Amino acid sequence: MPIAETPQPPYTAVIFTSTRSAGDNGYSRMLRRMESLAAEQPGYLGIESVKDGLVGITVSYWRDESDAAAWKQVAEHLVAQDRGRQVWYDEYRVRVANVTRDYGKG
Structure with missing residues (x-):
């Protein structure tokens, strides 16, 4: 998954950090559907996701906090x-942040 191309700030980032429970139990299929569905929502700017062992971090970017809240x-x-909550995650945390600076290489 490439680095999301986001506009100049301000915009909103929703950071989802989780540890998965054992087994797929339909997770992979739902993940693909949610990524596709999110991209259709008003204000969607992109997504980045990484997994290292048991811990996964997904950041979705939104035009503003109200668009992120509507997606929820x-x-x-x-x-x-x-x-x-019931099956896929042993633990998770959602953080919503306002991006005020964005810079990098490439």
Whole structure:
């Protein structure tokens, strides 16, 4: 997955850090669906995701906090969130941040 191309700040980042439970249990299929569905939402700017052993970090970027909050309430996403709490994640944390600076190489 390449580095997301984001606009000049300000914009919002939703940082999802998790440890997975054992087994796939439909996770991979739902992950692909959520990535596709998120990209269709108003204000979506991109996504970056890494996994190192048990810990995964996914950052989704949104035009503003209200667009990020609207994504949280999309019906299919609500189902995925519930399944995550019940089956896929042993632990997780969601952090929402306002990006004020963005710089790098490339």
